[in-house]
Amino acid sequence: xxxxxxxxxxxxxxxxxxxxxxxxxxxxxxxxxxxxxxxxxxxxxxxxxxxxxxxxxxxxxxxxxxxxxxxxxxxxxxxxxxxxxxxxxxxxxxxxxxxxxxxxxxxxxxxxxxxxxxxxxxxxxxxxxxxxxxxxxxxxxxxxxxxxxxxxxxx
Ligand code: ADP
Numbered sequence: 610x611x612x613x614x615x616x617x618x619x620x621x622x623x624x625x626x627x628x629x630x631x632x633x634x635x636x637x638x639x640x641x642x643x644x645x646x647x648x649x650x651x652x653x654x655x656x657x658x659x660x661x662x663x664x665x666x667x668x669x670x671x672x673x674x675x676x677x678x679x680x681x682x683x684x685x686x687x688x689x690x691x692x693x694x695x696x697x698x699x700x701x702x703x704x705x706x707x708x709x710x711x712x713x714x715x716x717x718x719x720x721x722x723x724x725x726x727x728x729x730x731x732x733x734x735x736x737x738x739x740x741x742x743x744x745x746x747x748x749x750x751x752x753x754x755x756x757x758x759x760x761x762x763x764x
Pocket of ligand 1: 616617618619620623624625626629696697698699700704728729730733734735736737738
């Protein structure tokens, strides 16, 4: 069975993330969504809640998707799951620069690691967790960008 690890903050999970998972499943049998904490991002949703929201938002994919929190090196987490593949989405040139930096650092730590970078579909290219948090903090309607469970979370 082929497995890929899709790491991120998922703070919160959006339809953009779900689209990457759905397309990742065309390439791999199993996607492990790995939720970490990112030092430079405002972790305003507790890890436990981010995990629960991801599980609920991705439940349509059944047992082919699992969701876990992690606080180790990504390369270790990937190895522990018996794979060398990491899935990430690309929205913009800024994403590309950031991803390349991460990719090179992780390949320096473990040369067997391979990144699979999927370009975002047009429909979701403007969607980011940061914008969702911003809109939600002003009481705006985020239902066009996130699953109903995330909308409920902000109510
Ligand atoms: P991180 O804090 O590691 O950037 P995110 O949760 O913000 O984690 O994003 C995880 C991954 O999902 C990243 O590769 C990011 O580029 C990708 N991603 C986020 N939003 C979208 C989107 N709307 N379309 C495609 N990919 C996305």
